[in-house]
Amino acid sequence: MSLTRVIVTKSRHDEFAEALGSAFGSVRVGDPFDPETQLGPLALAKQQESVLRYIRTAQDEGATLVTGGNRPAHLDRGYFVEPTVFSNVDNRSTIAQEEIFGPVLSVIPAENEEHAIELANDTPYGLNSAVFTNDVDRAYQVARRLRSGTVGHNGFKTDTRMGFGGFKQSGVGREGGIQGLFAYLESKTVLLDGTPTRFQ
Numbered sequence: 001m002s003l004t005r006v007i008v009t010k011s012r013h014d015e016f017a018e019a020l021g022s023a024f025g026s027v028r029v030g031d032p033f034d035p036e037t038q039l040g041p042l043a044l045a046k047q048q049e050s051v052l053r054y055i056r057t058a059q060d061e062g063a064t065l066v067t068g069g070n071r072p073a074h075l076d077r078g079y080f081v082e083p084t085v086f087s088n089v090d091n092r093s094t095i096a097q098e099e100i101f102g103p104v105l106s107v108i109p110a111e112n113e114e115h116a117i118e119l120a121n122d123t124p125y126g127l128n129s130a131v132f133t134n135d136v137d138r139a140y141q142v143a144r145r146l147r148s149g150t151v152g153h154n155g156f157k158t159d160t161r162m163g164f165g166g167f168k169q170s171g172v173g174r175e176g177g178i179q180g181l182f183a184y185l186e187s188k189t190v191l192l193d194g195t196p197t198r199f200q
Contacts, residue, residue: 003130003156005089005096005123006107007116013109017087020105021066024083029072041078042102048079051102055084058095063106064088091119099125113142121147126167130155149174 008016032040042048048071055069068084081102089096089106096106110116120129129148131139136153143151149165150158158164163179165171174180 003128004100004105005091005120006105007091007110007119008107009112009116010109013087013107017064017066017085017107020107021085021087024085024103024105025067027083029080029082030075039083039103041080043079045079047101048081051081051100051104054095054098054100054102054104055081058086058089058093058104058106061093061095062088062090063093063095066107068103091122097123117142117145121145124168125170127165127170128152128156128158130157 006016006020028036028038030037030040042051052071055065059065059069063086066085066087068082070082072080072082081104083103083105085105085107086095087107089108091097091108093106095104096108108119110119126146126148128150129146130152131142131146132154133139133142139153143153147167149167149171152158160176163174163177165174165179173183175183
């Protein structure tokens with residue numbers, strides 16, 4: 001449910017990608033038991049190989065590597081991948097259209113807000129998204145138009161007391177909250193010719 005695509009207007013794209021690159025480049029990668037660590041390893045060697053393959057594919061398809069893109073040089077054990085940011089990502093490219101499940105962020109330029117909404121919805125997935133703005137009304141209006149199971153305001157947000165799931169090919173069904181109980185229930189329809197005494 002991590003946010004992996006950032007869609008920003010062209011006028012702010014380069015500035016935003018540079019700021020993200022700086023922030024991601026300073027993330028401390030290492031032992032997950034060390035309190036100073038901000039990012040630990042992936043779960044499997046197979047997943048590390050998959051993420052590194054996506055990174056190579058992104059470069060081959062013309063995305064600009066801003067930071068990261070490798071295994072951290074100081075870690076020779078474990079399935080680590082550097083926090084990675086790409087800019088100038090085409091929304092039809094592999095890293096923009098497939099789920100990577102690794103620390104890779106794509107910055108995608110949009111012409112304007114309308115185009116940004118179109119790009120955000122142009123994916124086979126729709127689990128989690130966010131709208132970044134200081135204007136609550138504008139955030140609400142845009143959020144209603146996003147085909148995503150959850151939309152946060154100014155960041156990733158969730159709450160286990162509410163139903164969580166996605167649209168399209170993401171998060172089939174709902175877990176958590178009242179909606180999460182529905183999967184364990186069966187509905188039953190009874191058709192009567194009259195009203196039972198208990199309902200009169």
